[in-house]
Every structure is written in structure tokens, then in C-alpha cells.
Amino acid sequence: MVEKKNKIAAVVILASEGLYLRISQKTGDNAEILEYLEQPLDMGFDTYVKKKISFSKIEKICEILNNYKKIIHGYGIRKFRAVASATIAEAQNSQYLIEQIQVRTKLKFEMFDDSEEKTYIYMELLRRIESNSLYSSDTVFMAYIGTSSIGIALSASGSIIFSQNLRIGTYKLIELLGKLRDNPDTFYLVLNEYLVSFSYSLRSLMPKKKIDHFIACGKELGLIAKICDAPIRDNSYVISTNDMKNTFEKIKGLNLDSLSKNFTFLEGKAKIIPPFMGIYNMLVDISKTSNIIFIPVTLMDALEYEILNPLQMKKIIRNFEKDIIYSARNIAQRYLDDENHAHAVEKFSLKIFDSMRNLHMLTDRDRMLLQVAAILHDIGKFVNIKKHARHSYNLIKGSEILGLSDREIEMVALIGRFHSDSKPDILKDRLPLDSEDRVKVAKMLAILRLGDALDRAHNHKFDDIKVQLKRETITITVIGKKEFPLEEWAFSQKAIFFEEVYGIVPELKKELAYGL
């Protein structure tokens, strides 16, 4: 048999609206789609409104999955990716569903939360933007319209410089406005006012920068492009703002029936078109661009690319991590008067982290989380110095840093939460993490606390530190011009938890830099 690694990719996606399978193979730089299967499930509305998935569909899901497995095996593929999308993850009982599916089909789905899903989509979108000389060096306003939220990001020269998640989605709008449907005038008035409130806050948060392009992706954009009769250019649609606005005005005069009749290809999707168009209308008012470029990018595309091009994907992820740090710094800027302390803690913590690799066995991804935690650990002081760690926790949790999953955000927030406790009790508390992640948090926390202790007075006494790891001790040598009794005291306090976690005692030594 002729076989080359990673030449074929199979991806199964379980979303509330359907179950999808795509099999592709790498041909040169491109992916050639061999099979694409879709089966509708129509669980979306239930998931959103009731926050629960009805198990009535489970038999059907398992049947479809068994069929999909046959197709996958037909290509001799043994390993493939199965992902449950954010629309599933949002249901309270999604874990049970995934577990039941696993029991019945032996197929374990990875669950993607909204943030992970968006991250993948942004990475794919950025990749496409970068590969297109038309947009690559410009400022691009990106929007990803999901079923339950809209992700907004601003990228400049391929890096994301701002991101924001808006909790409005089509299903939510349909639900909110459902009762008004019979009265088009009120419907569009309420829709408009509702969206304007979002646009106001978005405008105030966004960096004031001239936007060159508005690039969007999202499931039903293809339909909107079709309604607006938009031309295709390099696999993307270009919808002119004027056309979009004119079409929107036209649609406002139509009820659902005539909408479906006028655009027969909508087939039952007519009801989601008005809220969608409302959202785009609002966004284009912000971007002030003359058109919307629709690049049809899906989670499927991104996952498939990762399998077919693992090395390139690693690079993309690393680049994206830079954007995560950038976002974290932006947030810190919003809350902190003095960022120097955070800088110091970041520097020291990473240095300690890097010297201890053999001891903590954490990954580069964890290092990045530690870095984000160091940048953000004190932002709670913006609310109040008292119990500031709790406030840090809440602010980090609410910050929705693009590129971090909910789980990772929780980890970062917990590091913030416990960075100043005298006796952090990470393992016992009722925390929404599994024990493996808790241990990780403890390891990172122990490091960050040492780093924090080294700038206890927030006056940046040390320019640098040296870290030496021996069998039973870790020695941190500080280099500075000043005496540092406060830091010594703080260090000894924080050392207790460190020892608890790593089983070795940290020692602080000084090397006075008088001679320098």
C-alpha cells in the first residue's frame, strides 16, 4: 500500500444544526475535497433557548456517525478528528451527550467552546488574508457571525490588535424578536435599536484606526451574498455596502412568506435573514468600508488544515499566541495605572519557568498562560485594592481573550485569584477544572507567586534574576542596587506554597550590583 503521513484528513463536526463529515487530501499546496456529507439535526434552537439538548436526537446522531465511520474507513483512514462545536458545548448537558455518543459509537468528541471555535476560525481567516496580497498589509476589520455570538477583531499586518465578543447571535435575535415578526415596522425598529446599543459600546472599545477592509465569515453569509447578487472573486464574495443596504431596505417591506417566495433558494432559512442583515448593517456602519468581503471559512476548514499541514499550523498557532499576549497587554492597559510591576512579574516568572522545565514538565502553551496571568494578575486593583485578587479573577473571566479557551481563561483567572492568598487551596475548592488542570494551575501559580514576591514593593529593585536548579533546592539570585527586606519576607512566605507543590525549597540570594 502506498501511504504517506497526513495526506488525507477526515473531520467530523457535530453542531446543533447538523452533523458534518469532510474528507480531503493534500494535493500540492491545496486541499482537494473527496467527500462532504451533511445531515441536518435541527437542535440549534433548543440548545440555545432551553440550554439543553434533547436526547431524542441521540439515536439519529449515533446512526449517522456509524455511517460516517464507514465512509472514513472506506478510505483506509484510521485516525480522524471529531469535534463538537460551540453550539453543542453551550448546552448544560452537552457532557452527557458526548459521553453517551462515546458509549454507543466508541467515538470521542472533543468539545470546542465558543472561544476555541473562534480562535480556529480567526487563524484560518488570518491565514487566507495573509496569503492574499490585496489585504495582507492593511487594517482589516474581521467579523465572525456565529449562531450565538459575534466575534469582532481588528488585524493589522497579520496580527490581531483588538478583539471583542458580542453576545448576540441569530438564534438569540430570532428568539427575542419572534413575537414581533407579524409586525414588520416594529420588528425592524426593535432590531435596529437593539443592535445600536452594541455598536455604541463596540465603537468606544475599538482602537480608532482607519479600516481598509471588512472581512466577514459566518454560515449564512453565502445566502446574503446571493440575495444581494454579489460577485465572486477568488473564492470570496464581495458585497457592496450600497447593495447590501438597498437589499436590506427591500427586505424590510417583505413578510416571511414573500421573502421565501422572492428568494426560493432560502428554503426555510428565510427567518434568519432579517437579523443577519441587521447585524451586517450595523457592522458596516462601524467599519465604514465600501464593501464587505465574505470569505467562507469554517471550523471544518481550519481543523482540516491543521491535519494536512501540521507544521504550518504550529507556526500559525505560535503567531497567534503573540496576538494573545498583545490582547492581554491591551486589557492590562485598560485597568492598570502602573504596568511596570506586571512587567517585572512577567519577566521573573518566565525566567523561573524556563529554568525549571525538567521539574514542572509544563508545555509552551502553559508558559504562555503563565505569561498572560502575570500580565493580568493585578488588574483587580482597578476595582478595589481590598480583595483585589477576587476582582482580578472576575475581570479575567469576563475579558474573553481571543485565542484562549474557556478552560484556559479559567486557569489564568485562578492564578490571578490565588496569587496573593497566604495558603492557596487549589485542590479542595469547588473549582470548575479537572484535577489535572488544577495541578497545572498550582504549578504555574507557585512560580508566579515567587515572581510577584520579587517585586513586592512594586518599585522594580531588580533588573534581572538568575535561577539555578539543584536537586533539592532552587536558588534565585537577584541582581540589584537596593536592599530588599520586604521582598525577602514576601519570598519566604510564598516559598511555602512552592515547596508544597514542587517538593523543593526556593532560596533567595543577592548579588549586589555596586560594581556596575
Place this chain on the structure above:
Amino acid sequence: MDFNDAKYFLNRELSWLQFNNRVLDEAMDRCNPLLERLKFLAITGSNLDEFFMIRVAGLKEQQIAGYSGKDPSGLTAKEQIKKISDEVHEMGKQQYNTLNRSIIPGLRKYGIFFPEIDDLEDFQVEYLSDYFNSTVFPVITPMAIDQSRPFPQLPNKGLNQAVLLESEDEQELFAMVQVPPVLPRFVKIPSNNDETVFIPMEKIIRKYMQTLFSGYRINAIHPFRITRNADLSIDEEEAQDLLEEIQKSLRQRLIGFPVRLEIEKDTSERVRELLINMLSLKEDDVYEFPGPLDISAFMKIATMEGFESAKFKKFTPYPQPELMGSESVFGIISKKDVLLHHPFNSFDHVVEFLKEAAEDENVLAIKQTLYRVSGNSPIVKYLIKAAENGKQVTVLVELKARFDEENNIQWAKKLEKAGCYVVYGLVGLKTHCKVLLVVRKEETGIKRYVHFSTGNYNDSTAKLYTDIGIITANENFGYDASALFNVLTGYSLPPEWRKLSVAPKGLRDKFLELIEDEKKNADNGKEARIIVKCNSLLDKQIIQKLYEASVSGVKIDLIIRGICALKPGMEGVSENIRVISIVGRYLEHSRIFYFYNNADPKIFLSSADWMPRNLDRRIEILIPVESPQVKEEIMDILENNLKDTVKARTEDDSGNYSKVDKRGKRTYNSQEEFEKTASDNYHEYQREGRLDLMKEVISSINQEDYDDDEGYEDFDAN
């Protein structure tokens, strides 16, 4: 123009009867060998059986249900039944005239006789008596009918004898004797010389009838035959297991309501009346023939061994040269698409393709639709082999292939047992498309090979039906074929097709669009032309669109073997449309669609006819032909068909057909021309092959010489 008026359409059933008349023409045509004529005659018989079982039964159902709607030609069910009855009565006269006055007397020349028993010699009568006692008597059961014993459920299409008896106390009694279907209908008896002598079974039973009814006096014996409603309709939504339901329905087919009674000419009024009453038939449903009844039974005689001089010259399908040679099918198809024109090209190529796939270690999966499979099918054999070799084999068996269900169920079970994944089609839609997909892992990645065909994967009918198959490795067709199977197996919603158009969604629209495009070209003063070859044209929307195109000046040639509800040559409506029908040695079955498209022709193959059932209730595909070479070959086929002056008939505006006007044209039999082309291509290939071989031999001789020289040089050097 509004083309809704009934005057624009011909009635479907009457048009079909016209088709059967064309087959009957072939039976009457003295240019055909005698046993072939008998075969055509038998076909008209079995055709009519099916027609009554399905079409007439359907009309009767409408009538019973009180449905008074009209067909597009403006006829109610009742009116249609009446017209059919008139037409079939007329046809019957011709059938039996041909049989009794022309064919049977003619067969004597070949030593084939159908004598009366009274004319037999003693040794022959003795043989009959023995035969009756040893073979017939044990399997017949006379059934008496009276008040306590109701009319028995006589099977569909079976031949029976009605016997009027009188008991010793002069009581009249009515009995039935079924002519046993397990025994031959015509019994060959010993003869002097080399004569072949047949006696119909009913006459043998008649002769010895008294042994069945001892103690009674036989007043009359009359053979009769019943045809029943046999439309297989299943409540699929309710059906838990389609396989089971079809088996059940097959049993029911034997006992559907009667739609036709055939009796012999001199049947007594008494028996006739009794039968009509018992079967609740009307006078129009009774067909009186001189006999023997059931003309389809002559198929056995027409196809018996020997008598080659009374048959068509044997034709053995030729290999398609492009698929010959030492290279694997995969290698050849990777380079170019290949066309197969059956039966002129051998169906073995398809079997060979499957065989290679089953045995090739790089083949991962095979998927195929099976609609009607022959008994002992090599296709089934290799699918099983592929499964045994660890390939993933998916077979879509269409159980609803009319009259073939029993056959299909057998294969389906066999395939399942071998580990093939067998799917029984979609609820409510018959899978009529013919696709074979091979998924292969090659150095460059996954590669798919697809065979599309207009005909079924049936090696027997592939020798008799004209069909076109195409094998391609074009990735877009591979994608569509994979997706098609995903739809057929119910795994996925239909995708956006890359190349194919697929019924029931979008196929009619595609055809309408293609015709419309030609119409627009004609409207813009451009040349516009459509050539279509299919089996039936019945779809109202398509007919209307063709009229519109004709009015705009599109030149339209339709080669339609069977039903055609379109009226060609109507002034101001269809003057630009010509309809011909070719009925010859081979059953015309390929479906080809040609559109001039402003000098950039579009050519398609399809599994679908232009009938509502194909476009609305079946999974059918339309395959665009892309290879320039294959396009040319198909164009040749169409042109060849259009040139036919021997087996082609032209339809007039009242739906009647007549042989094309030969004046000024040379005699041209398209099917014979195809035979010739296939033979020429093959022989040319062989000649070239021989030349190549010679070249090889010559060059190898040179090589030897050279080697020798070299040897000398070496020798010298030493």
C-alpha cells in the same frame, strides 16, 4: 402560445400500443429470419401482458375509484380503456394472422411442425399417452366449481382450461384444469426423419381429459388465460423492512384483480358467460383469438438451440480496442475517458473493470448500483470477491425493479452474506441511475474511477440492448459519484453537484434550461439544434418547451423508441420537430442528449427518459460528456441513428408511424452499421497490433544482430 390544450398531446397508452405495433411489424417483416420473427411476435405478447398488468390495471383502478380526470390528451380512464381494447383486438388479429398464416407454415421449411393430435402417427400418440400418464397427470388437479366451492384463485398469466361436464343424472358441472406452469408449454415429441414436432400442452390435457373426470360426460373444453393487476405498490412509510414487504407483495401479485380474459375463438357462449361473470369482467376485456393462447410462450421455440439459418447471423460483441493491451484499466482510464457502446462493444470490459478492482491491492472501496441483475451474474460474483478481499463494498440494490424483485432479493441476500454493505434504496424513490465507483489509493493520493451507464449492470441484456457506458477518472465525476452514493445510502443531504444533474431535484429544470438556451439562440438568429435519443417522451413540461423551441426555429430530432406523447410536424407548433423510432434486432436503450449550443455542443448521457416518473420519482442522473474524443464518438452514434432507412419509422402528427421514405437514399441499417464499426475498429487495432508485433520482432532481430556484432568486437579486442 399556450400549449396546454389536449390537441397538443398524444395519449400515452395508445402511443405505447403503437410501439408494440412496430415490434409486430418486425414479426411481419419477411426480411427478418423466421425464428427472429417468431421472437418479435412473442415479445409483442409479453409486452401486452405487462401492459395489461400495470397500465390497464391502473386505468381500471382509476375507473373503480370514480376518478374522472383526463390525461393531457383529453381522455378519461374509461375512454382510454375503450380505445385500448379496440386497438388490442385489432392487434390480436394481426398477431395470430402472422403466427398461423405466415410463421407456422413457414417453419415447416425448417422441419418444425405443430400438427393436430389427430394427424399424428401411432407411435407418436403412444408417446403422448405415456407422457401424460407419467408426467402430466401427477401434477394436475381438476377443480370443480359450484355454490359450495367458489371460483378458485387462478394465477396471473396462467393458462387454464374450462371444462363443462354433465353428470349421469344430467346435472351440469363446471370445472377448471390449470395447465401446469412447471411443464413445458410445447412438448417436443418423437418424429420420423429430422422433423421437430411440438404439441401444445393444453391439447395433450384435452385429449386425456376424460381420465380426470370419470363418470362425467365432457360437453366442452376451452382454454382461457387471465391477466391480473400486478402493480407492486408498497406502503413504504409503514414498511419496517422493505425486503420483507416486497416478498409479501410478490405473493399478492398472483392474486390481483383480473383485467383481461383471453379465450379461443370457438369458446361456447355458456363458458364465456360463466367466466365473465366469475371474474367480474366486461365484454371489452375479453379477447378471442384463434389460438394457441399466450403468444409469449413461443419465445422458448424462437430461442431453441440450432436452426441458425432461421436466426440472425450470430454477432459476438467486440472488445473496445482502447481497453485492450497489457496496461491495467486504471492506467488507461487515468489518461483518457473511454466510451463503451453495447452490445457492439463487449460488456466484459465492465466485468473486467470490476474484477480488476476486486483484485487490486490498492483499491479501497467499490460502490455500485444494481437495478436488474442477470441470473448467475459475474458482477455479483466480483462484488463478493472484492468484499472477501477486504475492500469496502457498498451495493445499492433496487428492489423495486418491476418484475425482477424476486431475482433481486436473491442477490441482495447473497451479497450481504459475503460482507458487502447492501442498501435497499430510498423510501419513495426508485434508484434508476447506473454507477460503479472504485476508490483507489495511488502514489498521488486517492483516485476515483467511475463507470456511468445508460443501461443496467446485466451481462445478458447488455448483449441485446443498445446502451452507452463511459469510464472516467475525472475527479469531479468521482466527487459527484461518491456524493451520489452518500445520498442513495441516506448518509447525506444532496450536495452542490459539480458535474451531474440529479433527479428528482433539478433534472427536469436542467433539461428545460438546456432547451431554453437553444431557443434563445434561435431567437437571436443563431443556428440551434437539439438531438435527443431516449426510450420515451411523456413529460408535459418538456414537450411544451420543445414546442416553444420549435416555434423559435430550433431544429429538433428525436429518436424515441417507445412512447412519444409529442406530436411532430404540427403547423406553427412543431414543424421543426422530427420524431423517429428505431425498432430492430437490438432494443434501443441508450439515452443521449445533444444541444448545439452555438457551435460548442453540449452532450449528455442519462439514465432517465423524458417521463414524469424518471424526473420526479426516481434517482436519475444526467452526465455531461467532456472528453472531446468521446463527444465525437457519441455524435457519430446519433448521426448514424438518424441515417437509418431500414429500422427507423417516422411519426406523423396523429401519432402514427411509417417507415422512412427511402427514395434517393441508400439502404442503411444503423444497428448493422454499429456492428460493422465495432468490428472495423477491432480489426484495425489487431492489424496495428500485428504491425507493432512485427516491428518488435524486427527490432529484436536487429538487436540480436547487434549483440552478435558486439561479440565479434569483443573477440577482436581480445
